[in-house]
């Protein structure tokens with residue numbers, strides 16, 4: 001039995017501790033924000049926060065998340081009180097198919113935390129590991145910069 005905190009709630013799951021976290025989030029906890037893309041730490045679609053840091057949940061064994069704080073897209077904001085970056089994604093219409101969007105938002109939110117003065121070059125560098133096959137990168141960068149300026 002593994003115990004962890006997900007989106008502020010203590011949960012227990014009876015899953016092999018070597019199971020990648022993304023399977024536990026999606027299959028056992030019905031949190032479908034994180035997407036399984038490459039499964040090899042190369043696309044960023046599965047990004048979640050672990051103790052406030054952006055990590056690839058396809059590569060983190062469940063056992064390493066025990067006793068730690070996991071935040072998924074569902075815990076970043078609520079429909080009533082979205083995170084500023086979630087609002088900026090809507091304002092900029094920064095999604096097409098949406099498959100990469102979870103990772104873009106989770107990576108971007110960790111990147112701009114307490115960094116209102118972040119530059120576009122720093123955003124580009126910080127987001128370079130998040131791939132989008134639809135070509136939304138310019139809109140994603142605009143959304144991240146906009147949210148950063150608002151002090152996200």
Ligand code: FES
Nearest residue numbers: 037038039044058
């Ligand atoms: S699914 Fe995890 S990085 Fe691609």
Ligand code: FES
Nearest residue numbers: 096097100132134
């Ligand atoms: S919006 Fe389709 S992969 Fe990015």
